[in-house]
Amino acid sequence: MKILVTGANGQLGTEMRNILEKECPGVTLYTDIAELDLTDAKAVGLYVVKNEITHIVNCAAYTAVDKAEEDKALCAAVNVDAVKNIANAADSVGAKVIHISTDYVFDGTAHRPYRESDKVNPVSQYGTTKRAGETALIALAPDSIIIRTSWLYSPYGKNFVKTMIALGKERSELKVVSDQIGTPTYAADLALAIYKILMSHQWVEGIYHYSNEGACSWYDFTKAIHRIVGIVDCDVKPIPTEDYPTAATRPYYSILDKSLIRATYGVETPHWEESLQKCIEILTTNKE
Numbered sequence: 553m554k555i556l557v558t559g560a561n562g563q564l565g566t567e568m569r570n571i572l573e574k575e576c577p578g579v580t581l582y583t584d585i586a587e588l589d590l591t592d593a594k595a596v597g598l599y600v601v602k603n604e605i606t607h608i609v610n611c612a613a614y615t616a617v618d619k620a621e622e623d624k625a626l627c628a629a630v631n632v633d634a635v636k637n638i639a640n641a642a643d644s645v646g647a648k649v650i651h652i653s654t655d656y657v658f659d660g661t662a663h664r665p666y667r668e669s670d671k672v673n674p675v676s677q678y679g680t681t682k683r684a685g686e687t688a689l690i691a692l693a694p695d696s697i698i699i700r701t702s703w704l705y706s707p708y709g710k711n712f713v714k715t716m717i718a719l720g721k722e723r724s725e726l727k728v729v730s731d732q733i734g735t736p737t738y739a740a741d742l743a744l745a746i747y748k749i750l751m752s753h754q755w756v757e758g759i760y761h762y763s764n765e766g767a768c769s770w771y772d773f774t775k776a777i778h779r780i781v782g783i784v785d786c787d788v789k790p791i792p793t794e795d796y797p798t799a800a801t802r803p804y805y806s807i808l809d810k811s812l813i814r815a816t817y818g819v820e821t822p823h824w825e826e827s828l829q830k831c832i833e834i835l836t837t838n839k840e
């Protein structure tokens with residue numbers, strides 16, 4: 553087994569490295585854009601052949617949801633063309649791909665958690681390109697596994713948890729959207745689920761949903777972050793989406809049904825508040 557983790561400096565990529573280096577050191581190569589630009593088809597093909605890669609975990613993506621509305625070409629290059637390059641390279645050597653996608657492939661009009669078979673209808677450039685990445689991968693490397701996740705955070709890189717801790721310490725008042733409902737996902741939990749799939753010796757291709765358990769709004773999420781960190785001097789106020797205009801439209805509801813991945817791979821989906829506590833413990837210990 554020779555694993556390639558791409559986007560290895562990102563949130564999920566870093567958590568994959570944390571697990572793989574501890575549990576099975578020496579079997580994985582880690583690349584980010586500096587080592588291997590995934591939009592370079594030839595380079596991706598050569599890398600996979602030369603290093604005799606058997607499994608690719610694609611954690612790379614263009615993830616700046618609002619910027620993507622303007623930066624359309626780069627967003628499509630990373631979220632669609634790069635995925636095609638990975639699929640072609642994998643197909644050429646018979647390697648298997650685990651690719652990460654998003655809850656933003658849905659429009660958010662559902663009234664129950666989204667299943668893998670539910671109709672997609674992305675409402676942003678980011679969501680549209682992530683969906684196009686899914687369909688390209690399924691067409692070119694149909695034995696791939698795609699995992700859609702939501703509201704990812706970790707001690708690494710930029711994310712909502714770190715932003716809300718910083719703002720909570722700086723400001724006496726904060727207005728946060730309370731009518732978009734989803735589930736925060738600790739990247740370490742998702743990385744552990746991916747690790748279990750890799751080590752399961754069972755490969756069931758297809759799309760899966762993975763997030764933490766439970767549901768909240770961005771406002772609830774912020775309140776929980778501040779409570780766990782011990783921020784008491786910042787008054788967090790709920791506001792509707794219309795009072796916080798952003799370049800990209802976001803789904804109002806994006807809770808994912810995780811039953812398929814649990815039934816197929818026996819992975820755990822801890823409650824989001826339990827995982828948030830763990831991440832904040834690491835953040836406050838490391839002062840990252």
Ligand SMILES: NC(=O)c1ccc[n+]([C@@H]2O[C@H](COP(=O)([O-])OP(=O)(O)OC[C@H]3O[C@@H](n4cnc5c(N)ncnc54)[C@H](OP(=O)(O)O)[C@@H]3O)[C@@H](O)[C@H]2O)c1
Nearest residue numbers: 559561562563564585589590612613615652654701703704
């Ligand atoms: N973050 C979320 O809230 C969220 C929610 C749902 C789904 N997801 C999905 O989950 C996955 C992991 O997200 P994440 O938050 O860990 O992402 P991230 O922290 O933004 O990391 C993505 C990594 O990919 C790298 N990358 C960008 N273009 C590349 C290229 N051409 N070649 C190679 N690497 C490239 C980035 O490098 P640079 O930083 O230099 O660009 C970055 O290190 C993605 O597929 C994302 O779409 C994320």
